[in-house]
Amino acid sequence: MKIVVKIGGSLADEGLEKVVANVSAATIGNQMVIVHGGGPQINVLSERLGKKPVYVTAPSGFRSRYTDEETRNIAVMAMVGNVNKKIVSLLNQFGISAVGISGADGSTLIARRKDKLIVQEGDKKRVLRGDYSGKIDEVNDKLISLLISLGYVPVVAPIAMSNDGELVNVDGDRAAAYIAKSIDADMLVSVTDVPGLILNGEVVRRLMMSEAEKLVPMVEGGMKKKIFAAIEALKIGVPAVIICSGLMENAVISAIKMESGTVITR
């Protein structure tokens, strides 16, 4: 099977070894691409460099990072330079030949730079310029497919190229969804620090996309984004999305068999 695994940034420090061991075990017999996040690592590096991370709220209520040019540079350092190489070195240590790239390498991820955001401040909306985040327009899977054909596991940091040749920060969940679509993956596995979508204290095991859409208003925080990303992935043609914990033993293998986590299908 062709599988795209997204490793959330919340797992990229403590627990990363366990997560990568789980992902490594699931690599055997499958063609795998790993996409990772790095939000918390950007914040830590940013603070260390004396730059306070800035978050803004869109009129729709979604909170997102304001990525000015300095923050974009910090994001490249934290995700391409640090998180990506940590994952690659752990995979290699577990006997999996991995190659770390960013979305800019081989023009793998092409994004439209957003430049300006509309943010909600009290009862007024305001334009905020100078943003270096982007929305993925195109995936060129040549480099990823070449690496897979040579037996490597590509590990992709969510930094894309804009049409003007600028580096832009893109959402990791969305990057994983678009890569999954581009390589005709059988499934997208979103590995996080919780066992799936939890409602009324229990993990929701299976959902149709239409049910997931109805549940969105009842879900909060990071999981809301994961559900949105899953819906978007399904809408663009990915057959199945599984949200699972990367911390439990054999979590990823069991998720691929659809025996754990929250499985969302069309």
Place this chain on the structure above:
Amino acid sequence: MAKGNCPECDAKIEIEDPVIREVTECPECGAELEVVEVKGDKIKFSVVELSGEDWGE
């Protein structure tokens, strides 16, 4: 109350205490407009073009 016209459909728009970069919606054509200039009670707007709503970074 300051006043201006929508650059898309010329509708009259009034805003209380407008500030530069404030965004409002034209009540006639629905265009999203940015306040780019405020002189006395006159406002100049420009249309805001975005690559779409987003929910991530």
